[in-house]
Amino acid sequence: MANPYQIYDIGRFLSDRDLVPDPHASVANVSSSPFSLTRLIRIAVDATYAFEQALHEERCLLVLEGAATVTVDQARQTLGPGHLMTIEPGAKVSVSNEGTKIWSALWIESPPSKEALADENP
DSSP: OOOOOOOOOHHHHHHOGGGSOOSSEEEEEEEEOSSOEEEEEEEOTTOEEEOOOOSSOEEEEEEEESOEEEEETTEEEEEOTTOEEEEOTTOOEEEEOOSSSOEEEEEEEESOOHHHHHHHOO
């Protein structure tokens, strides 16, 4: 195995507004492999983002900044900086930013769906 790890500067993604141009809800790809997919999610104040339902993939949200309400199926939970939420396959997920500043989180999917990998490597 030539390089068994990767290092990413998430601070660069947070500070570079051109990497996430949509002012309401943006998804920036951070990394992808056959084993996992990591994206930076940014949701503006008063915006909502609904994720596609994952049938076979476990997902995690690691909140970097802001506070927002995450709805998983019918359960609502407020998440803020440092919170980590794991989400079982099959759950429907949406995030509503009812806070006062942009909400940012890392979205990690493992293993990534074939569709997600196809989106990464057209």
